[in-house]
Amino acid sequence: MRNSRSAFSAASALHRVFIAPLAQSGYRSLQHNLRLRPCHFPKLLLTQQRCYAAPPPVRRLPRDDEIKARMIRVVGEDGRLKEPQQTFEVLDSLDRNLESLVVVDPGGNGSPPICKIINKKAARQAEKARKAVKxxxxxxxxxxxxxxxxxxxxxxxxxxxxxxxxxxxxxxxxxxxxxxxxxxxxxxxxxxxxxxxxxxxxxxxxxxxxxxxxxxxxxxxxxxxxxx
Structure with a gap:
């Protein structure tokens, strides 16, 4: 029993003399390095996105295939309103190269839109004259x-x-x-x-x-x- 206590005491003494100082030195060195070495974190790359607004739509009343109403009323050549007609029937009756169906009053409250059939060439000339005045x-x-x-x-x-x-x-x-x-x-x-x-x-x-x-x-x- 005395021999085992002596062996334990000798081992403890050797640990205190040789191992403990090295361990403490290593721990202090690690602490020192941690204090001095800057921490580098990966930078987040922020991509700048630039949003371009779409150009504002042309503010005009619908024409031709833009007309979504199922029924319309057409202004006749004499200036009088015709009875309600199905939109697709009126469009099918047009010569699309020469004529265009244009909404002149969007209607509402159960009333169908009021449209007019215009001559494209005459409309271009009128627009040209309007610009000339300006x-x-x-x-x-x-x-x-x-x-x-x-x-x-x-x-x-x-x-x-x-x-x-x-x-x-x-x-x-x-x-x-x-x-x-x-x-x-x-x-x-x-x-x-x-x-x-x-x-x-x-x-x-x-x-x-x-x-x-x-x-x-x-x-x-x-x-x-x-x-x-």
Missing amino acids: NPGAVVKTIELNWAIDMNDLGHRLNKMKEFLSKGNKVELVLASKRKGRKASPEEADVVLGKIRTAISEVEGAKESKEMEGKILGHATLFIQGKA
């Missing part, structure tokens, strides 16, 4: 003259030119000689050009937008900008 400078008017023009006739043409220019329109004034008929002299051609430029100066804000193209007594074009 931006008269985009409209180009052409006036043709000949160098040997009668002075009374020239006066009428120039009055028309001044009318266009006063509205803000552009005017292209084309001068040429007739294949048949009297030929103008250089002096007459100078008089015609002089009267044209005098008429331009009489419209406030009107001016030649660039130099005349062509030649006197030949084919020539003057480019005139109306008032802003």
Whole structure:
């Protein structure tokens, strides 16, 4: 029994002398490393998403296959409302190349939409005219003259030119000689050009937008900008 206690005491002594200091040293080293070594965490990559709003829809009433109502009433050529008709029957009766069915009143409260059959070509011309009113400078008017023009006739043409220019329109004034008929002299051609430029100066804000193209007594074009 004494021998086993002696062996245990010797083992404990050896552990305290050799093993414990190493263990404590290792633990302190581990603590030191943990204090000094920064912790690196994986960065979350945030992707920036940019959202683009869709363009706002064109605000207009439905037409043709956009009309979802089963029944409609059509305005006749005489301006009177016809009896309710099935939409698909009206669409089937149209020449789609020339005509379009357009809602003019969406209806509601049990009343079917009111529609009108329009001529596509006439509608395009009306839209073009509407835009021309909003931006008269985009409209180009052409006036043709000949160098040997009668002075009374020239006066009428120039009055028309001044009318266009006063509205803000552009005017292209084309001068040429007739294949048949009297030929103008250089002096007459100078008089015609002089009267044209005098008429331009009489419209406030009107001016030649660039130099005349062509030649006197030949084919020539003057480019005139109306008032802003």
